[in-house]
Amino acid sequence: MKNGMLTLYIIRHGETEWNKEKRMQGRLDSDLTEKGRSDAGLLGERIKDIDFKRIVSSPSKRTIYTAELVRWAREIPIETDERLMEIDLGEWQGKVESEIREHYPAEFDAYWNRPESYESAGGESFYDVANRVASFLEDLQKTSSEGNVLIVTHAVAVKALYMLCRNAAVEHIWDPPFIHGTSLTILQIDQDRKEFLLEGCMAHCE
Template identity: 50%
Template sequence: MLNLYVARHGETEWNVQNRMQGRLDSKLTAQGIYHAGLLGRKLASTEFESVISSPSTRAVHTAEFLMGDRPLPFETDERLMEIHLGSWQGKTIDQIKAMDPYNYECYLHLPNKYWRDDGAENFQDVITRLESILKSLEETYQSGNLLIVTHGVVVKILQMICKNNSLTKLWIPPVIDGTSLSIVKMEDGKKELILEGDVSHKTVII
């Protein structure tokens, strides 16, 4: 049995500004670093076979805080990157609403109809690459625990896959906040969500 401990990266400067990141990047905020440290403490007693992160800087830095001083095997995989948002990347939500109101409405409320031709990915693209890496992980690691650090849309797609839901239900709760933790049990090709979007570590006072 293989267990995936899937964390979203910590809060970033662009998250605070309501700016879409996609494949672009911004630094973790002080709060994002703090929460990553808290999650790292929570996971300190969990043994991991490896840590696999999106290559985006915000994810790699989060992974470093989660690993702490442990000499864990670490690698990045582009299949864990956030959805490519084309010309939306780097723009605020208000700017996107003004420049492309129809597609933004589809993105939020009709994800099965969200489709753009400016180099952006659609949600099916993310499904395809996530299914690919899940298959690779199960073939490479037959058992144990893996720590995965990725992005909000990727985690929502993972939940959708595990629940065998359609794209129309992509955005059903829980919300995937910064450093939230989800756990997926994988065995014989089956995927079961054990924990979804947990942020209980954020309530710890140190």
């Protein structure tokens, strides 16, 4: 018996106060900005006619709030899965980028320019994130073989997903597209075949 098609609508949470301040969040959290809330509402409007079977979010406050705004009036519970959380940035969390660049110059350079050799001070590597996202995806395919599923997560988790679906190496994790707040990526999974129908799209904000 051939399964139907599973279509994932993958979004990054809306802009937060810390995003605006270029402050690294990781596992810490900050509130959505007015723009973040407004963008999530616009995305909700854009996909209001999609029939979602499930909504799965990272347990962070910023993703759950985004999921609530995008869900609109649908009476679908928001499930959470820790494997969708942002990369754990250890000692960098809560610090602004300029501060990190100053105190961890080699690690900061590796994070953006040589991700395969990046080692976190007390947090996760990109490999760690890729492994948990892969495990999430595998389980999702077992529990939802078809239909539309809305996934609300974070930039590095979305990047890891691109990398996994393209069988790319970790050094390519920052390859385009750029993942803006509330950007929409649509991934279609047909058994072993994975195809991106839309990548990091921000048409709802234009």
